[in-house]
Amino acid sequence: MTEIKMPKLGESVTEGTIERWLVKPGDTVEEYDPLCEVITDKVTAEVPSVAAGTIGELLVSEGETVDVGVAICTVEAEGGEEAPAAGEDAPEDEVEEPAPAKAASPAKGAEKPRGARISPVVMRLASENDIDLNEVQGTGFNGRITKKDILKVIEQPAEPKSAPAETAPAAQSRPAAAKPSVRAGEEIPVSGVRAAIAEKMVQSSTEIPHAWLMMEVDATNLVNLRNSLKNDFKKDEGFNLTFFSFFVKAAAETLKEFPMLNSSWQGDKIVVNKDINISIAVAGDDKLYVPVIKNADELTIKGIAKQVNELAELGRAHKLTSEHMSGGTFTVNNTGAFGSVQSMGIINHPQAAILQVESIVKKPVIVDDMIAIRHMVNLCLSIDHRVLDGLVAGQFLKRVKEKIEKISAEHTSVY
Amino acid sequence: MAKISYLQAISNALDHEMGKDEDVFILGEDVGKKGGVFKVTAGLQEKYGELRCMDTPLAESNIVGTAIGAAMMGKRPVAEIQFADYILPATNQILSEAAKIRYRSNGDWNCPIVIRAPFGGGIHGALYHSQSVEALFSSTPGLKVVIPSTPSDAKGLLISAIRDNDPVLFFEHKKAYRLLKEEVPEGDYTVPIGKADVKRKGEDITVITYGLCVNYSLQAAERLSKDGHDIEILDLRTVYPLDKESIIESASKTGKVLLVTEDNLEGSVMSEVSAIIAENCLYDLDAPIMRLAGPDVPAMPYSPLMEDHFMVNPDKIEKKMLELLEH
Numbered sequence: 001m002t003e004i005k006m007p008k009l010g011e012s013v014t015e016g017t018i019e020r021w022l023v024k025p026g027d028t029v030e031e032y033d034p035l036c037e038v039i040t041d042k043v044t045a046e047v048p049s050v051a052a053g054t055i056g057e058l059l060v061s062e063g064e065t066v067d068v069g070v071a072i073c074t075v076e077a078e079g080g081e082e083a084p085a086a087g088e089d090a091p092e093d094e095v096e097e098p099a100p101a102k103a104a105s106p107a108k109g110a111e112k113p114r115g116a117r118i119s120p121v122v123m124r125l126a127s128e129n130d131i132d133l134n135e136v137q138g139t140g141f142n143g144r145i146t147k148k149d150i151l152k153v154i155e156q157p158a159e160p161k162s163a164p165a166e167t168a169p170a171a172q173s174r175p176a177a178a179k180p181s182v183r184a185g186e187e188i189p190v191s192g193v194r195a196a197i198a199e200k201m202v203q204s205s206t207e208i209p210h211a212w213l214m215m216e217v218d219a220t221n222l223v224n225l226r227n228s229l230k231n232d233f234k235k236d237e238g239f240n241l242t243f244f245s246f247f248v249k250a251a252a253e254t255l256k257e258f259p260m261l262n263s264s265w266q267g268d269k270i271v272v273n274k275d276i277n278i279s280i281a282v283a284g285d286d287k288l289y290v291p292v293i294k295n296a297d298e299l300t301i302k303g304i305a306k307q308v309n310e311l312a313e314l315g316r317a318h319k320l321t322s323e324h325m326s327g328g329t330f331t332v333n334n335t336g337a338f339g340s341v342q343s344m345g346i347i348n349h350p351q352a353a354i355l356q357v358e359s360i361v362k363k364p365v366i367v368d369d370m371i372a373i374r375h376m377v378n379l380c381l382s383i384d385h386r387v388l389d390g391l392v393a394g395q396f397l398k399r400v401k402e403k404i405e406k407i408s409a410e411h412t413s414v415y
Numbered sequence: 416m417a418k419i420s421y422l423q424a425i426s427n428a429l430d431h432e433m434g435k436d437e438d439v440f441i442l443g444e445d446v447g448k449k450g451g452v453f454k455v456t457a458g459l460q461e462k463y464g465e466l467r468c469m470d471t472p473l474a475e476s477n478i479v480g481t482a483i484g485a486a487m488m489g490k491r492p493v494a495e496i497q498f499a500d501y502i503l504p505a506t507n508q509i510l511s512e513a514a515k516i517r518y519r520s521n522g523d524w525n526c527p528i529v530i531r532a533p534f535g536g537g538i539h540g541a542l543y544h545s546q547s548v549e550a551l552f553s554s555t556p557g558l559k560v561v562i563p564s565t566p567s568d569a570k571g572l573l574i575s576a577i578r579d580n581d582p583v584l585f586f587e588h589k590k591a592y593r594l595l596k597e598e599v600p601e602g603d604y605t606v607p608i609g610k611a612d613v614k615r616k617g618e619d620i621t622v623i624t625y626g627l628c629v630n631y632s633l634q635a636a637e638r639l640s641k642d643g644h645d646i647e648i649l650d651l652r653t654v655y656p657l658d659k660e661s662i663i664e665s666a667s668k669t670g671k672v673l674l675v676t677e678d679n680l681e682g683s684v685m686s687e688v689s690a691i692i693a694e695n696c697l698y699d700l701d702a703p704i705m706r707l708a709g710p711d712v713p714a715m716p717y718s719p720l721m722e723d724h725f726m727v728n729p730d731k732i733e734k735k736m737l738e739l740l741e742h
Contacts, residue, residue, distance in 0.1 A: 119670070119700060119701045119702060120697050120698045120699070120700050120701075121670045121698060121699050121700055121701045122701060124698045124699075140741065140742055141741055141742050144742070146701055146742070147670045147671075147701035148619075
């Protein structure tokens with residue numbers, strides 16, 4: 001019999017939540033068959049079987065969170081043979097440190113036994129702030145957790161993995177749940193991706209002082225160009241030439257000119273990112289994923305359209321991994337896709353800005369003192385006001401506007 | 416402001432109060448003609464006359480008893496005991512009379528006396544000239560026990576003590592007399608009795624001490640600050656009654672407390688400070704309360720090596736601070 005253990009999904013990850021079991025006891029599985037979906041932070045990953053055989057027992061139920069290395073189910077190997085321990089490796093790109101996952105966790109638990117010396121002030125601060133002392137690194141004598149150690153944890157709660165996914169969103173939703181006058185309908189437990197989204201949003205909106213601005217852009221040339229190309233493009237390439245790709249391209253180019261928009265607030269410093277990696281939002285059922293188009297400034301419009309297409313498909317299939325979703329430096333959000341004409345985006349922490357591309361709509365506008373019918377689009381920009389001021393944000397948005405308005409069949413190539 | 420020694424600051428305070436108030440007078444062994452064995456009262460007899468700077472027989476009980484009687488007749492005597500070690504013959508006068516007059520007479524009488532006495536070791540004075548006796552008097556309500564750690568505090572506290580309407584014991588560290596020098600405010604300058612003083616602000620640990628150990632602790636803290644350690648030093652200044660508020664505030668702030676005294680460890684003033692912290696700050700403590708004090712041996716040894724072993728010094732304090740910092 002082989003025990004399947006919670007894999008370590010990323011460097012700083014210490015626990016995972018079983019989102020869904022894909023097998024039940026008695027099922028026959030091949031090696032590498034997916035057993036369940038596991039969620040950490042914003043990543044959903046499948047845990048593959050390390051052996052062929054029959055599922056014995058599911059040790060952890062759906063929605064339950066367990067530490068990395070804890071057994072989650074058992075597999076009865078074919079012919080009763082023990083599966084080789086070497087097969088412990090979990091899925092390719094999701095797992096950064098697969099090997100130590102097995103032994104690390106129990107050993108770590110034993111290092112900080114219950115009988116550890118905890119001073120009164122540390123105990124008080126831990127209970128007041130809901131801190132698990134097993135997660136605090138001690139720097140005192142013999143690794144004792146000092147008051148300073150715990151104050152450090154309280155002052156820097158940013159690391160989302162330490163806060164169990166349930167606590168923050170649960171606290172947020174309590175007022176709503178307490179309203180007795182409304183007849184209660186279905187209760188949806190907050191877990192997994194929803195909880196991760198909630199936590200991230202609370203962090204972004206509480207930590208970042210947002211400022212907003214919007215510019216109206218004439219997209220008539222863009223609409224004409226894209227309409228003239230789209231059928232041939234679809235035939236040749238097999239995927240759609242979307243308006244969104246043009247906006248991502250324009251934003252990526254403009255970020256090169258205004259690198260401050262491509263930076264990150266890091267407490268005592270602002271880190272200006274060299275790579276231009278554009279996060280985009282992809283919806284899959286009730287979930288929201290934010291995969292990344294890496295080095296978007298180096299891609300053609302076709303290249304961007306291709307990546308958007310691939311990432312969206314993976315998102316719909318819930319197959320995006322942490323690899324897909326990490327490293328973003330700026331977000332372009334296609335809010336126009338659902339008909340919005342104006343919105344105030346919440347910045348994707350720790351980025352410094354998010355650009356919302358709204359619906360392109362036909363409107364009467366004044367051109368050369370005449371009323372004309374033009375395809376208009378609103379671009380809405382949210383900025384982290386700690387990093388950016390209105391001036392540079394305005395300059396950036398104006399440049400994107402110019403780029404979109406200057407698009408023409410003669411000067412713009414999608415290849 | 417002039418830079419003057421701890422000893423000069425005390426002389427200065429006596430001179431100032433004698434000049435200001437005719438009821439203030441000094442009595443003690445060799446205080447007049449000789450000007451005191453340490454020269455604290457030098458020149459005062461010449462300036463104010465024999466009756467206001469009075470030599471007495473070698474009888475401490477008599478000195479304090481005379482002072483109490485004069486105080487009840489409206490005078491403000493400042494009695495000097497030549498060495499604190501010799502205060503014991505006067506203990507009955509101090510504990511049973513001076514401390515209790517106000518209480519016993521239901522407030523009709525009071526006893527505005529100051530008893531000055533040099534105490535402390537490190538001057539090769541052996542057992543009769545090195546003792547710390549403050550703990551003996553630090554459990555008798557009605558008394559105030561003051562031990563200044565700097566020239567400024569010495570002046571300000573002595574003037575406050577002379578003006579106080581109740582008995583004050585004023586212990587001066589004899590090694591500090593000529594060791595400590597600083598700018599001291601001229602003229603009328605007082606420091607409140609009963610108030611501790613943060614001599615150095617810090618966040619990492621609190622050192623609570625008094626007397627010469629304040630200076631030693633500051634030296635140790637200064638050395639450790641070069642390694643980034645941020646040490647707070649609270650000078651009790653009045654060891655009885657204690658400034659509980661300041662003790663609790665500082666101990667709660669850092670959660671790590673080192674208590675330093677030159678007195679013998681057991682039953683010293685620091686034992687009471689420790690109790691105050693234990694009673695009031697438990698849930699703010701990050702380490703056991705630590706103490707550094709003289710060993711529990713009967714007296715200061717005469718042998719220089721042994722004396723060094725007995726005495727608290729900056730090296731010992733630094734080592735203990737580090738132990739607490741690293742805890």
